[in-house]
Structure formats: C-alpha cells, structure tokens
Amino acid sequence: MAGIVVVFDFDRTLIDGDSDRWVVTEMGLTQLFNELRSTLPWNSLMDRMTKELHLQGKTSEDIKECLKRIPMHPGVTAAIKSAHASGCDLRIVSDANQFFIEAILECHGLLGCFSQIVTNPTSVEQDGRLRIFPHCDLGSSSHGCNLCPPNLCKGVVIDQIRASVSANGRKRFVYLGDGRNDYCPSLRLVEGDHVMPRRDYALWKRICSNPVLIKADIHEWSDGEELGKTLLHLIHRISSEENQNQM
Numbered sequence: 288m289a290g291i292v293v294v295f296d297f298d299r300t301l302i303d304g305d306s307d308r309w310v311v312t313e314m315g316l317t318q319l320f321n322e323l324r325s326t327l328p329w330n331s332l333m334d335r336m337t338k339e340l341h342l343q344g345k346t347s348e349d350i351k352e353c354l355k356r357i358p359m360h361p362g363v364t365a366a367i368k369s370a371h372a373s374g375c376d377l378r379i380v381s382d383a384n385q386f387f388i389e390a391i392l393e394c395h396g397l398l399g400c401f402s403q404i405v406t407n408p409t410s411v412e413q414d415g416r417l418r419i420f421p422h423c424d425l426g427s428s429s430h431g432c433n434l435c436p437p438n439l440c441k442g443v444v445i446d447q448i449r450a451s452v453s454a455n456g457r458k459r460f461v462y463l464g465d466g467r468n469d470y471c472p473s474l475r476l477v478e479g480d481h482v483m484p485r486r487d488y489a490l491w492k493r494i495c496s497n498p499v500l501i502k503a504d505i506h507e508w509s510d511g512e513e514l515g516k517t518l519l520h521l522i523h524r525i526s527s528e529e530n531q532n533q534m
Contacts, residue, residue, distance in 0.1 A: 291525055292452060293370055293518070294445065294472070296464035297381035297388055297406070300485065301367075302359050303511060306387040307333055313353050314340060330407055330438055333384065334419040341416040347386070350417060354387055355394040360511020364395055366518050371400035375522060376452065378403040380444045382436065382468055384419050385409045405444050434471040442471035449475075459525050461518065462503070464490050476503035481521055483508055 298305045307329075311320045316336050323332055340350065371377055377400050381388060386409040392398040407422045421438035432440040445462070452458050462472055465485035470493045473482045480503035484491035487509070494501055506521065508514045 290456065290458055290529055291374075291461065291522055292376045292378065292448065292458045293461045293522075294378050294380055294448065294463070296466065296469050297379055297383045299465040299488065300463050300514075301363060301379070302357055302391060304357065306354065306357060306383050306391065309357050310350060310353055310387070311336060313356070314345065314350070316340070328421070328438070329382075329436070330384075330419055330421040337417040337419060341414070346415045347411045347417045350386070351390045354390040357391055359391070359395050360515070362512040362515030364397065366515035367397050367400050369519060370522055373522065373526075376458075377401045378448060379406065380441050380472065381406045382422075382439050382441075382466075383407070386411075386417055386419070403448070405439075407438065432471060434474075435468050439468070440471060441468055442475045445472040445475045459529075460503075461521055461525075463508075463514065463518070466490055467493065470494070473501055473503065476501070478502050480504070481506060481525075483514070483517060483521075485509065485514075 295301050311317055316339060319339060320332070320336060323335060327335060337350070367377065379388060379401055384407040385404065388404055388406055389398060392401070405422070408420050410418045412418060423438050432442060435441060449458070449460070460476055460480040461483065462476060462480070463483040465488040467489045469484070469490040473490065473494065476482055482501060482503045483506045484494055486507045491507055494505060498505065506517050508517050
C-alpha cells in the first residue's frame with residue numbers, strides 16, 4: 288500500500304486530549320497559564336510554561352513522565368501499527384511540539400511508524416530546560432495564509448508532502464484532524480483523497496457549513512475506536528481500488 292499517505296493531526300486526533308493543556312494542568316501551571324494567556328502567542332506561552340517548570344526544579348524528564356500518562360485509545364494504536372505494517376506512509380502535521388509528540392509516541396511504541404513529524408521545534412538546553420519555538424519565524428516571515436495561525440500553515444505542508452512523494456507516482460492522501468487549522472489542508476486535498484474530520488469539532492463544523500468546497504471524500508469519526516475502524520476500512524478500500532486499476 289505504498290501509494291497511500293496518511294497525515295494525522297495530533298491533539299484531539301491521535302490522542303483524545305490536548306498535550307499542552309495536559310502538561311499545564313498536571314504540572315500545576317493553570318493559574319500562571321491563565322494569567323498570561325492573553326499576553327503571549329501560544330508557542331511563546333508554552334515556552335514560558337517550560338521556563339517556569341525549570342525554575343521550579345522540574346526537568347525535561349519530569350515533563351516526559353507527565354506526558355507518558357496521556358491516554359491513547361487502543362483502537363488508534365492498533366490502527367497505526369496495522370497501517371504502518373501494510374506499507375502506508377504515515378506522517379504527523381501538528382501545532383503541538385516535537386518534544387511532546389515524540390515522548391507520547393515513544394511511550395506507546397509508535398514513534399518508528401511515522402516517516403515525518405512536522406510541528407513546532409524544541410530543544411533541551413545544557414541546563415536541562417526545555418525550549419519550545421514556533422515552526423515559522425514570526426518576526427521575519429509569514430506563510431500568508433489567513434486560515435492558519437502565523438506559526439504554521441498545514442496547507443503549505445500538505446502541498447510540500449505531495450510534491451515530495453509525487454516523483455514515485457500518484458499518491459492517495461488520507462487526512463485526519465479536528466481543529467480550525469485542519470481546514471486549510473483539507474482544502475488542498477484532491478479528488479480521490481479522503482478527509483476524516485472529528486464529529487462535532489471545529490473542522491467537521493467548517494466542512495459541514497459548505498461541503499462542496501471539499502474535493503476529497505468525507506468520513507467523520509467520533510472517538511478512537513471509530514477512528515481506527517474507519518481508517519483501516521479506507522486503507523483497504525483504496526488498496527482494492529488500486530489493485531483493480533492495475534488489472
């Protein structure tokens with residue numbers, strides 16, 4: 288199934304909750320977070336949260352241990368492993384951050400299933416502090432998309448992925464997401480692709496408001512179990528269609 292590229296959002300898609308909010312809540316930063324929420328861009332705010340944790344003597348390993356407690360639905364885990372084993376090209380495009388995503392995937396034995404993770408970069412400094420940076424430099428350039436936050440246009444990333452894989456023949460894309468910033472990449476999908484919006488979330492509502500703008504087939508889902516079943520059904524369907532076309 289090398290002709291199938293599956294692109295996942297992360298928060299509220301691969302995991303049921305939000306990794307940033309999880310760390311803020313579980314590590315006792317809610318009050319400071321709320322005080323600063325309206326004064327900083329999101330990435331700068333989360334970088335400020337990791338600074339506070341460092342000042343409290345918490346290490347990046349402490350943050351990783353906190354992230355390991357985020358639940359992931361077994362149906363999602365099984366679907367990712369099955370899709371990877373079948374030869375699908377799995378990728379993540381997320382407005383979370385590299386450290387959080389990799390820590391969670393590693394905990395569930397899934398990190399090696401993904402060929403690419405496009406997200407906000409991180410680093411651990413010599414003194415042990417975790418730093419979080421925006422994917423795009425907010426001070427010098429902008430992606431020019433009014434549908435996406437200034438730090439990351441997922442639509443641009445989808446176009447880049449399609450360009451990078453097209454040399455090996457036409458690829459069928461499946462995109463899974465939930466939020467407002469998943470609408471732009473959904474618009475970049477073409478006929479023969481598939482989009483899987485989470486039911487009753489922002490992406491689903493936006494698509495439902497004018498579905499004719501979406502060229503891809505639409506398949507909604509509500510929880511991890513339904514996500515896994517729907518995704519594997521789609522992969523099987525696409526594979527069958529491709530095999531018939533080759534006969």
